[in-house]
Amino acid sequence: DQQVKQNSPSLSVQEGRISILNCDYTNSMFDYFLWYKKYPAEGPTFLISISSIKDKNEDGRFTVFLNKSAKHLSLHIVPSQPGDSAVYFCAASRSGGGADGLTFGKGTHLIIQP
Amino acid sequence: EADIYQTPRYLVIGTGKKITLECSQTMGHDKMYWYQQDPGMELHLIHYSYGVNSTEKGDLSSESTVSRIRTEHFPLTLESARPSHTSQYLCASSDEGSFYHGELFFGEGSRLTVL
Numbered sequence: 001d002q003q004v005k006q007n008s009p010s011l012s013v014q015e016g017r018i019s020i021l022n023c024d025y026t027n028s029m030f031d032y033f034l035w036y037k038k039y040p041a042e043g044p045t046f047l048i049s050i051s052s053i054k055d056k057n058e059d060g061r062f063t064v065f066l067n068k069s070a071k072h073l074s075l076h077i078v079p080s081q082p083g084d085s086a087v088y089f090c091a092a093s094r095s096g097g098g099a100d101g102l103t104f105g106k107g108t109h110l111i112i113q114p
Numbered sequence: 115e116a117d118i119y120q121t122p123r124y125l126v127i128g129t130g131k132k133i134t135l136e137c138s139q140t141m142g143h144d145k146m147y148w149y150q151q152d153p154g155m156e157l158h159l160i161h162y163s164y165g166v167n168s169t170e171k172g173d174l175s176s177e178s179t180v181s182r183i184r185t186e187h188f189p190l191t192l193e194s195a196r197p198s199h200t201s202q203y204l205c206a207s208s209d210e211g212s213f214y215h216g217e218l219f220f221g222e223g224s225r226l227t228v229l
Contacts, residue, residue, distance in 0.1 A: 002156075009154060034217065041123075043204050043220030044157070089157065100147070100172065102218075104156040 003027045004092050006105035014113050019077040021108050023090030026071065030092035030103075035064060035075050038087045038107070047088070048075070051095075077110075085112045117141055120205050120221035127195055128229050135190045135224045137205030146188040147218065149204040150174060157204065163188055195228045202226070 005024045013019045023033075031052035036044035050057040050064045050073065057064050063076045077084055090105040118139040127133060139146065148161040149172075159172030163182040177199070178192050188207075192199055202225045206218040 004156075036218075036220075041222070041225075043118075043120075043206070043222050044218075045220065046217050049217065100159060100162045100170070102159070104158075106154060106156050 001026075002105075003030075004090055004103045004105040006088075006090055006108050008108050009106070010109040010111065012111045012113055013080050015082060016079045019075075019080045019084065019110055019112070021075040021077075021088050021090075021110065023073045023075075023105055024071060025073075025092050027092070027103070028071070029094050031095050032093045033064070033066060033073050034091045034093070034102075035062075036089040036091060036104075038089060044089060080110075080112045082112050082114065085110060118205060118207055118219050118221040120203075120224050122224060123222060124225050124227075126227045126229065129194075129196055131195050131228075133192050133195055133226070135203050135205075135226070137188045137190070137221055138186050139188075139207045139219070139221075140186060141207060141209065141219065142185065143207035143209050143219070144185065145208045146182065147206045147208075148172075148178075148180060148188070148190050149206065150176065151202045151204060151223075161190065195226075197228045200226060200228050 034049040035047040037047045038044040048062050066073045087107040087109050089107045093102045121136045144165045146163045149157040151157045158174035160176040161180040163169045202223050204223045205221040
């Protein structure tokens with residue numbers, strides 16, 4: 001049973017507009033959430049994270065929002081750029097659980113149209 | 115910039131062959147991991163190590179084995195490859211600070227195709 005769900009396999013957004021990638025989770029024990037970005041033929045790279053004690057975390061063009069009651073988080077990219085075209089993985093963990101406690105979603109392929 | 119390297123990047127082999135996927139990191143991280151990922155699917159942890167002579171199986175059962183004789187080196191071996199082993203294998207590492215929450219440094223991956 002999938003504990004971290006990314007229900008949109010792909011998303012197409014025009015350059016300059018906002019990209020919103022969504023992620024839902026079912027395990028209420030998760031208290032730390034991460035987004036990884038993956039280009040074809042490369043390994044994922046860590047992008048941004050958020051602790052469950054916060055509802056928002058910003059890093060430049062990237063903002064992650066967490067709605068604990070809905071068990072939902074989203075990644076906003078503003079403005080979207082061609083280099084943002086990649087697969088984005090949502091991941092969740094329990095603090096102290098370590099990286100071996102990470103659970104990944106299936107990813108959303110973001111395509112930025114010129 | 116993460117310094118974690120995987121070889122080979124791509125490998126096509128026949129059924130029954132023994133293969134070893136190499137992973138090395140120069141960051142001095144104690145913790146290393148192997149993930150398996152198929153297109154459109156989640157990353158699944160198949161092995162991890164918390165230090166020299168420490169190895170554990172992950173949540174996805176795998177016929178592969180690993181060893182950790184040196185801190186910087188974490189090779190994965192398949193004694194007899196089968197078509198079902200066709201996948202991308204991703205090696206990762208973390209330090210004490212990033213380990214707590216699951217922040218990982220990934221290598222570029224090894225894409226294995228077994229005919």
